Every structure is written in structure tokens, then in C-alpha cells.
Amino acid sequence: xxxxxxxxxxxxxxxxxxxxxxxxxxxxxxxxxxxxxxxxxxxxxxxxxxxxxxxxxxxxxxxxxxxxxxxxxxxxxxxxxxxxxxxxxxxxxxxxxxxxxxxxxxxxxxxxxxxxxxxxxxxxxxxxxxxxxxxxxxxxxxxxxxxxxxxxxxxxxxxxxxxxxxxxxxxxxxxxxxxxxxxxxxxxxxxxxxxxxxxxxxxxxxxxxxxxxxxxxxxxxxxxxxxxxxxxxxxxxxx
Numbered sequence: 001x002x003x004x005x006x007x008x009x010x011x012x013x014x015x016x017x018x019x020x021x022x023x024x025x026x027x028x029x030x031x032x033x034x035x036x037x038x039x040x041x042x043x044x045x046x047x048x049x050x051x052x053x054x055x056x057x058x059x060x061x062x063x064x065x066x067x068x069x070x071x072x073x074x075x076x077x078x079x080x081x082x083x084x085x086x087x088x089x090x091x092x093x094x095x096x097x098x099x100x101x102x103x104x105x106x107x108x109x110x111x112x113x114x115x116x117x118x119x120x121x122x123x124x125x126x127x128x129x130x131x132x133x134x135x136x137x138x139x140x141x142x143x144x145x146x147x148x149x150x151x152x153x154x155x156x157x158x159x160x161x162x163x164x165x166x167x168x169x170x171x172x173x174x175x176x177x178x179x180x181x182x183x184x185x186x187x188x189x190x191x192x193x194x195x196x197x198x199x200x201x202x203x204x205x206x207x208x209x210x211x212x213x214x215x216x217x218x219x220x221x222x223x224x225x226x227x228x229x230x231x232x233x234x235x236x237x238x239x
Contacts, residue, residue, distance in 0.1 A: 033079065035060060040071030042090070049081035052106055058086055068092050077101045082109050084131075091115060094140075098122055107154075108133040115140050117163075124148040128172075130157050139163060143222070146170060153180045155205075162186060168221055169193070175203045181211040190214045191222050 033046035037060055044050065061067045067090040075082060077099040084106030087093070090113050097120045098105075104127035110116065116138045128151040135141060136159045144161070145168040146153060155177040158164060164184045171194030181187065187210045192199055196218050204212065 037069060040069060040092075041074060042070045042072070042087075042093075043074045043076065044079055045076040047078040047080075050079065050083035050086055050106075052084035053086055054084050058083075061089070072096070075099055075102060080104075082106055084108060085111065088112050094118070096120065100124070103127060105131055105134055107131045108136060110134060110138060111136045113138050117142050119144065121145045121147050125150055128152060129154055132156060133159065135161060137161075143167070145222075146173065148172060151175065153177060155179050156182065158184055160184075165189065166191065166222060171198055173202060176205065176208060176211065178205040179207040180205075182207040184210040187211065187214045189222075190216045191220050192216055192218055193221065195219060 031048040033044060033048055033050060036043045036045070042060055060070060070087075070090045070093045072095040073087055073090065073093050075098045078101055079099060080101055080103050082098070082102060082105045085108045086106065087096075088108050088111040090110075092115055093113050094115050095118045096110065096116060100122045102122045102125070104125060109131065111133050113135075114137065116135075117140050119135075119141070125147045126149065128149065130146055130150045130153045132154040133156040134154075135144065136156045138158075138161050140163050141158075141161045142163055143166050144158060144164060148170045149172055150170060151172055152175045153169075153173060157180045158167070159179050159181075160183045162183055162185045164187050166189040167181075167187065168191045171192070190211065199216060199218065
């Protein structure tokens with residue numbers, strides 16, 4: 001009887017160890033991201049934060065500084081941060097889809113994506129700043145939605161987006177920094193979620209003449225449901 005009890009206890013210990021090992025492996029898996037470039041679609045999938053690429057080149061640009069093979073970009077649900085300069089100079093990318101799990105977007109993440117026309121943004125960002133030069137020199141971008149929760153649109157965020165026709169700005173915005181909308185010469189309509197008095201309280205810095213000259217639509221958005229979408233996966237480890 002003692003032998004049976006001993007064997008049973010050993011089984012319980014081994015089972016606990018295997019369970020803990022599985023949990024640890026799952027935790028590690030949750031912090032792993034992957035990338036895949038297939039038929040022109042660059043997909044970022046997995047769980048966790050993308051690294052910043054301020055001192056390095058993203059792997060999808062390692063063999064081609066202009067990333068000519070990237071036609072569209074999909075950041076899947078589970079990714080929480082888009083790294084600084086992650087997709088800059090992906091000059092052939094025309095569309096970007098960003099899952100609602102993304103909480104922050106790094107500086108110059110899409111800088112110089114000259115053919116980019118459409119961006120599906122997350123409904124909300126946890127970070128209160130819309131990053132410096134995030135869409136700087138995206139010269140084909142037609143429209144833009146600043147996510148809810150953003151308080152500051154940083155300098156040069158949409159600098160030289162000379163095809164930008166309309167932008168949605170949430171009522172959470174309190175400041176628009178220098179050159180955020182510099183040389184947005186096609187900007188005609190600004191959809192602002194707040195009232196005229198709230199807009200009047202926003203601190204708008206210099207070189208934003210295009211924004212100030214556009215038609216402001218108070219208490220409105222360009223369409224009822226701002227964000228909707230689904231995504232796919234990819235196999236290559238990101239780091």
C-alpha cells in the first residue's frame with residue numbers, strides 16, 4: 001500500500017512539474033512575434049511588443065533598403081507595440097491594417113511609405129501621444145484616423161502628406177505640435193469628435209496652416225463604425 005502511495009505521489013509531482021513547464025513555455029510563446037512576407041503581404045503576428053529599429057534595419061528590409069516586395073502590411077491581434085522605424089521606406093506598400101491590440105506606435109514607423117493610401121488604425125491607443133513623424137512623407141495617403149485616447153499629435157506626424165484629403169481627430173486631443181500637418185495641401189475636411197469650444201481650446205503650434213484652413217466638422221466622424229477587420233498569421237521569428 002505504501003508503494004502505491006509513493007508511486008501516486010511521484011506521479012503528482014511529475015504532473016505538476018510538466019504543468020509548470022508547459023505554463024512557462026506558453027508564457028515564453030506569448031512574448032514571441034513572427035513575420036512573414038508572402039505574395040507582397042508582410043504580416044506581423046504573435047504576442048508582445050515589436051522592437052524598435054533606430055539602430056538596426058528591420059529583417060524584411062535587410063536585403064533591400066527600399067523593401068520593394070512589401071505591397072501591404074498587416075499587424076495582427078496580439079501585437080501590442082509597433083517599433084520605431086519598423087516599416088519606414090516600405091515604398092511599395094499601399095495598405096496597412098493594424099489590430100486593436102496595438103497600444104502604441106513608435107516614431108517614424110511608416111516614414112517615407114510613398115505609395116501608402118489606406119491605413120486601418122486601432123480604435124484606441126493607450127499611449128497618449130501620436131508619434132513624431134509616424135506618417136511623415138506618406139505622399140499618397142488619402143485619409144487618416146487618429147485613434148481615441150491620443151492627447152498630443154506630435155510634430156511632423158503627417159508632414160508632407162500632400163494627398164491627405166480628410167482626417168479624424170478625437171475629442172481627447174489637447175495639443176497638435178509643430179508641423180504635424182505641414183504641407184498637407186489637399187486637406188479639405190477635419191472630422192472632430194468634440195465641440196467648437198473644445199476645438200478652440202486645442203493648442204495648435206506653427207506650420208499647421210493646412211489644418212487650420214480645412215473645414216472642421218464638429219461632433220462627427222467620417223463614418224459610423226471607425227474600425228473593423230480580421231487578420232492572418234506568419235511563421236518567421238521576429239527576433
